[in-house]
Amino acid sequence: MIPRIERVRGVLERLGAASFLVSNAVNVRWLTGFESSNAALIVRGDAALVLTDGRYAEAAGEVEGVETIRAERELLDDIGSRLGELAEAPVAFESDHVTVAGYEALGADGTELIPAKGVVLALRAVKDEQELDAIRRAARIGEEAFTRLAGEPFVGRTEAELAWTMERFLHEEGADGPSFATIVASGPNAALPHHHPGPRRIGSGETVIVDAGAQVDGYCSDCTRTFATGPLPDELRRAYAVCRSAQASALGAVRAGASGRDVDAIARGEIEESRLAPVLHGLGHGVGLEVHENPRLSDKSPDVLAARNVVTVEPGVYLAGRGGVRIEDLAIVTDDGTEVLTPFTKDLLTLE
Numbered sequence: 001m002i003p004r005i006e007r008v009r010g011v012l013e014r015l016g017a018a019s020f021l022v023s024n025a026v027n028v029r030w031l032t033g034f035e036s037s038n039a040a041l042i043v044r045g046d047a048a049l050v051l052t053d054g055r056y057a058e059a060a061g062e063v064e065g066v067e068t069i070r071a072e073r074e075l076l077d078d079i080g081s082r083l084g085e086l087a088e089a090p091v092a093f094e095s096d097h098v099t100v101a102g103y104e105a106l107g108a109d110g111t112e113l114i115p116a117k118g119v120v121l122a123l124r125a126v127k128d129e130q131e132l133d134a135i136r137r138a139a140r141i142g143e144e145a146f147t148r149l150a151g152e153p154f155v156g157r158t159e160a161e162l163a164w165t166m167e168r169f170l171h172e173e174g175a176d177g178p179s180f181a182t183i184v185a186s187g188p189n190a191a192l193p194h195h196h197p198g199p200r201r202i203g204s205g206e207t208v209i210v211d212a213g214a215q216v217d218g219y220c221s222d223c224t225r226t227f228a229t230g231p232l233p234d235e236l237r238r239a240y241a242v243c244r245s246a247q248a249s250a251l252g253a254v255r256a257g258a259s260g261r262d263v264d265a266i267a268r269g270e271i272e273e274s275r276l277a278p279v280l281h282g283l284g285h286g287v288g289l290e291v292h293e294n295p296r297l298s299d300k301s302p303d304v305l306a307a308r309n310v311v312t313v314e315p316g317v318y319l320a321g322r323g324g325v326r327i328e329d330l331a332i333v334t335d336d337g338t339e340v341l342t343p344f345t346k347d348l349l350t351l352e
Helices: 003-015 025-032 075-081 100-106 119-124 129-149 159-172 187-191 234-253 260-274
Strands: 019-022 039-043 048-052 067-070 091-094 113-116 183-186 207-212 214-216 223-228 284-286 293-297 310-313 316-319 323-326 329-334 337-340
Touching: 003 019, 003 025, 003 039, 003 119, 019 025, 025 039, 025 048, 025 119, 039 075, 048 075, 075 100, 091 100, 091 119, 119 293, 129 159, 129 207, 129 214, 129 223, 129 329, 159 183, 159 207, 183 187, 187 207, 187 316, 187 323, 207 234, 207 323, 223 234, 223 323, 234 260, 234 310, 234 316, 234 323, 234 329, 234 337, 260 293, 293 310
Parallel strands: 019 091, 048 067, 091 113
Antiparallel strands: 019 039, 039 048, 183 207, 207 223, 284 293, 284 310, 310 329, 316 323, 329 337
């Protein structure tokens, strides 16, 4: 049997379930290697069933270690009408993925359902060597793209143009694609953490945040650097210094056994102590097949870091209406620290 599916079987008793229905397509891919926009997986004690419609049935049939069941395009409706035949009850399901309508559909034949939240996501958080290798390759591509971008002129170009240039570099360096839409935020827009790059032309004497990542074999990288386009106002220079110090302190605390909440508190405390600006987001997040996954580094995180987690460490200092700074590294958690995958300089580069 597929080893990752065996890990799901290993949690059935704890859940009080005899079967597990996986409906999140990313989780199906992680467990089986089968990629589809419309597929589900039923894990029983004696078998694993991939259910998908006719568009994907032939491809699903090539997956070793699972049985393929052809289903209707309205997948949950079809599964719910015969869940008692497909799975041994009670059946755990991904309650953080299934909608209320989906839950009603799954209960159509009266099979007992057990809501289970974050089960596969928790398993995905600890990467194997194949996954880590893909993420390392994605990060190296991102590094090359940032190096090329640092040789480009910034002033006078639009944010959208610079974002497109960064994505072109990612492709040219070997990425399957960007792992998310590249963020370029300049001037006052740099005070908006998730700004969408637009027609604003980059000016002199301001900060420019570039947040980008590559995707390789489905796995993501994520890195942010902040650049200057000339001498900065004193408060922006101070914001950069505070952000860099907070990022270094928090990154130094990342290791197996550390809590996401405690690591976040290190950076949060330094930024709050500076009195420059309120903290607008958590310190970081896990990265894998998705660019945002477990574990979380935030003031509300329940997560404890484990070896072979992959996390971002990305504090930001945002001065409303004036500019902002974010510095982000991607790192593999180890027993005694981190393997940082994003070595591009964190010195403040001036690109005019």
